[in-house]
Amino acid sequence: MQYYKLLSALLLVGLLIQCKEEKKSSDEKDVNAPMSEVVESKIDTTPILVEKPENIKAPEGMVWIPGGEFIQGAVPQDKMAMDHEKPAHKVKVDGFFMDITEVTNAQFAKFVKETGYITIAERAIDWEEMKTQVPEGTPKPHDSILQPGSLTFKKTKTSVPNLYDFSQWWNWTIGANWKQPNGPGSSIKGKDNDPVVQVAYEDALAYCQWAGRRLPTEAEWERAARGNKPESIYFWGDDDTVLSQMANTWEGEFPVNNSKADGFEQRARVKSYPPNDFGLYDMAGNVWEWTSDWYNTNYYNELNAINGPVVNPQGATNPYNPNMPYAREKVMRGGSFLCNASYCASYRISSRMASSLDSSLEHLGFRTVATVSMLKEDK
Template sequence: MKWITRYNLICILTLFIVSCKDTRTKINEDNSHAKAPDGMVWIPGGVFEQGATSNDNMTMHHEKPRHTVKVDGFFMDVMEVTNKQFAKFVEETGYITTAERAIDWEDMKLQVPEGTPKPHDSILQPGSLTFKKTKSTVPNLYDFSQWWHWTIGANWKNPSGKGSTITNKDNYPVVHVSFEDTQAYCQWAGRRLPTEAEWEYAARGGVHNTIYFWGNNKDMLHKNANTWEGEFPVKNLKLDGYERLAPVGSYSPNKYGLYDVSGNVWEWTSDWYNLNYYQKLFNSNTIADNPGGATEHYNPNNPYNMEKVIKGGSFLCSDSYCASYRVSARMATSMDSSMEHLGFRTVLDLHK
């Protein structure tokens, strides 16, 4: 499935990309059995089969083939990074997110097809992507411009655009954060983003052959995740209790104690998105030892953007659209993209 970029939505264009170096905080090996840092839990290492299970009839091509992966142990945030946590980071550093910055057409046009006309200045204003329900049935669910809109003034502090606020939403996941924004936060916090393999391993919670982190029973979905029930994108039945975002930790955790690994908001990983990556690992016929993802990005459906893998699905995922609340689900998104259903959580290494 072709994923959303600013190019697709702003007439349709992308912002500049800044790639930040991973910051890996080392912990002395003697602390391996010590209490986890506040807000984190220890994920014990192990070997698992990454990718879609054979009994998953919603599998997308890029979730296959299944391949064997070894992951060392690490600490992981129990919940997605919240507005309160991100606000503290901004207060201490003065950081300005991608969605809040002026748009430079000279930088932008380097990442779109040659000859792409410059949009009107009224459109080239700081903002982000927001969701809006449609009034009637959508015949083509691949035309995401029907429900995604470029909203000037939308950012982490104003998630629905000008006039909106995160007042009384300290414990909601921060959204409208680009990959660059997550890297800045991680550097400040002394953390890093999880790799895709680490994320999926942790999300499975030690249960490695099921479609969902709680098992294979889809009827349990509304009790375990904030997703879209009903006709997408027309009517959300809110069986899970929420129309859009839910506060972090609103549902039961997986067996490792992680909340919201299914639904609520998508989560950034550090891996490049490469359509051929899973096949390459499978063809190697070896156990992938702590894989850090593909060495380069590759997506023939979106050749002009450098994309990272995101995991977990969001409150917009439904059976009819993407069903990405499944543990193996993965999507590609441009590093500069920020949306109202995309956030992140961090990890911390234990180095020998």
């Protein structure tokens, strides 16, 4: 299942296109996405679980996220908010456990060692399968291109007047994978505590199955990120002047020069910056994180149309993105070391982007969650 991994390289689509999306009214709906197929979540009057049950112990490396009601989506004072972060809407989620950090290279390496798992970026590419998922008539790339690999970032030598054209800073790199995240010659040696990257959605699910965990829903992720600051732009408040102290982002002119004011140019080891209210690290910047929700451009509008808070929303029932009609995309959250105010400022809590299932990128990782019911089943 590698069609979009390579398609991203061939056509350079499916990669953070929403960072500079063409704005349309945030309350405008696309008639091509039927309402009946968008929302599977309904209002539920069942009380939510707020506090951690006394008989349940937090798994190692995880922390309890109290259940609660909150407003999901862009806050009113956020001038950088994009249309797909609106409208804000009421949500309730049960309490759950979440990894304190993003899954690290060391943790992923242990999984691979015990299971023999091979990531998507390391697998051979099947053109016959891939071409069924691309526009009809797309020519077959040369065999020299149809090789396992992934997308890596490259600086530009001069200023970039058109930030819509992300082909200027992304490369299809044969041989790039989680062990060589920046391509051949790069290594994770000595970087056990860096977040693992170059993992596609399927890879993250495989890790979750092995670990007895799952990926967070988008609502769970935002509940965890907001902590006790339900009305803030960032997890620490609204002050962007302290950004370099709080998160690993791109500081300087993107994508030409990174001043490294925050101490890092690429990925930072986990726990390099202060945690949020719930004790979670890197909920802003460093690497994007997969969630389990399909990316559907109408989803927030449909949730907002429901009269009351939606309990434990599971995301849209189907993916839909008019800019990417062939893609099957999942929502990713949290921003990365490539986020800059001139580009997408995705270190904001409400920031959300989409990535195709087969995409593996050098700035995309994940963290896991566990529910009380999952832990009871393990006993």
